[in-house]
Amino acid sequence: MSIFSLFRKQKSAPLARERLQVLLAHERNGVGNELVAVLREEILAVIAKHVQIDRDKVHVTMDSDEHVSLLEIDVEIPLSASLRAA
Amino acid sequence: MGKVVVVTSGKGGVGKTTSTAALGAALAQKKEKVVVVDFDVGLRNLDLVMGAERRVVYDLVNVIQGDAKLPQALIRDKRLDTLFLLPASQTRDKDNLTPEGVEWVIGELKKHFDWVICDSPAGIERGATLAMRHADVAVVVTNPEVSSVRDSDRIIGLLDSKTLKAERGERMEKHLLLTRYDAARAERGDMLKVEDVLEILSIPLIGIIPESMDVLRASNVGAPVTLADAKSAPAMAYFEAARRLCGEDLPVVVPGEKRGIFSKIFGRAA
Numbered sequence: 438m439s440i441f442s443l444f445r446k447q448k449s450a451p452l453a454r455e456r457l458q459v460l461l462a463h464e465r466n467g468v469g470n471e472l473v474a475v476l477r478e479e480i481l482a483v484i485a486k487h488v489q490i491d492r493d494k495v496h497v498t499m500d501s502d503e504h505v506s507l508l509e510i511d512v513e514i515p516l517s518a519s520l521r522a523a
Numbered sequence: 524m525g526k527v528v529v530v531t532s533g534k535g536g537v538g539k540t541t542s543t544a545a546l547g548a549a550l551a552q553k554k555e556k557v558v559v560v561d562f563d564v565g566l567r568n569l570d571l572v573m574g575a576e577r578r579v580v581y582d583l584v585n586v587i588q589g590d591a592k593l594p595q596a597l598i599r600d601k602r603l604d605t606l607f608l609l610p611a612s613q614t615r616d617k618d619n620l621t622p623e624g625v626e627w628v629i630g631e632l633k634k635h636f637d638w639v640i641c642d643s644p645a646g647i648e649r650g651a652t653l654a655m656r657h658a659d660v661a662v663v664v665t666n667p668e669v670s671s672v673r674d675s676d677r678i679i680g681l682l683d684s685k686t687l688k689a690e691r692g693e694r695m696e697k698h699l700l701l702t703r704y705d706a707a708r709a710e711r712g713d714m715l716k717v718e719d720v721l722e723i724l725s726i727p728l729i730g731i732i733p734e735s736m737d738v739l740r741a742s743n744v745g746a747p748v749t750l751a752d753a754k755s756a757p758a759m760a761y762f763e764a765a766r767r768l769c770g771e772d773l774p775v776v777v778p779g780e781k782r783g784i785f786s787k788i789f790g791r792a793a
Contacts, residue, residue, distance in 0.1 A: 450716065456669065464677070
């Protein structure tokens with residue numbers, strides 16, 4: 438442990454906030470979970486046909502309020518794979 | 524007809540009973556007629572926090588099962604004559620609470636009191652769902668800490684689906700009561716800030732109760748904190764929350780946001 442780490446102690450609240458936001462977005466849609474899981478697998482399969490991706494870097498979420506449901510798909514493609522695809 | 528308030532949280536130990544006693548007393552100190560009802564059958568504690576543990580003769584289960592009349596079970600507070608307690612049973616279990624019995628008791632209390640404040644047990648089972656069932660207003664007690672916020676989110680979901688109001692298609696009025704808030708820790712970035720919790724749970728804020736020794740001291744002597752030490756920081760926060768519950772439009776001041784440079788420098792050591 439260096440003397441500088443005393444001054445660089447990470448703040449923990451931002452991490453708590455981020456973890457909660459991710460978790461609750463997932464838990465609030467208990468009903469839609471099954472659909473989201475199926476979609477995630479199929480989307481993964483389609484993308485994997487063309488580019489090599491990390492399974493953990495694919496986020497599929499469903500957000501809904503009284504008026505509208507929003508399906509969000511977030512796929513992180515590694516730099517090497519996107520160069521190959523180009 | 525009185526208003527039915529449920530004080531709930533999902534997680535245990537966040538301050539439901541303390542808050543029920545403090546809000547009930549604060550309303551009674553404004554001359555409102557208040558009854559606080561303990562729904563934690565088997566693990567009652569509201570009697571102890573209110574200092575009425577030696578005066579319990581009959582309880583909620585006795586009334587539901589017809590062993591006692593409702594007025595026999597009500598305990599009048601020794602300090603405030605408009606404050607009453609309906610204790611929970613300590614010996615029976617929660618299965619003795621029937622939906623019909625609870626409905627009847629709440630209906631009767633509403634006729635005679637301005638406020639019926641239901642102290643929910645922790646968890647999401649029978650006791651908790653029955654405590655919230657007939658509520659007009661919910662006070663969701665939350666600590667600025669991940670597990671409490673998660674459980675509050677779950678409870679908000681139940682309030683919007685399992686209550687009579689929700690089933691009738693009406694909107695349940697929900698308020699967030701943030702308890703055990705430590706402004707210094709939040710400022711250092713080691714505790715969720717008020718705005719973080721508000722953004723995540725997205726229900727309006729009714730008050731912020733600072734972490735304080737006064738709360739423990741009040742429960743030690745068996746008095747709601749608003750009675751034990753009306754000038755203390757948590758008592759003032761509960762008084763303000765009670766005024767907001769009555770519909771007053773009172774801005775919530777976040778503790779620590781008004782700190783000057785002096786206390787910022789010297790407050791860190793504390």
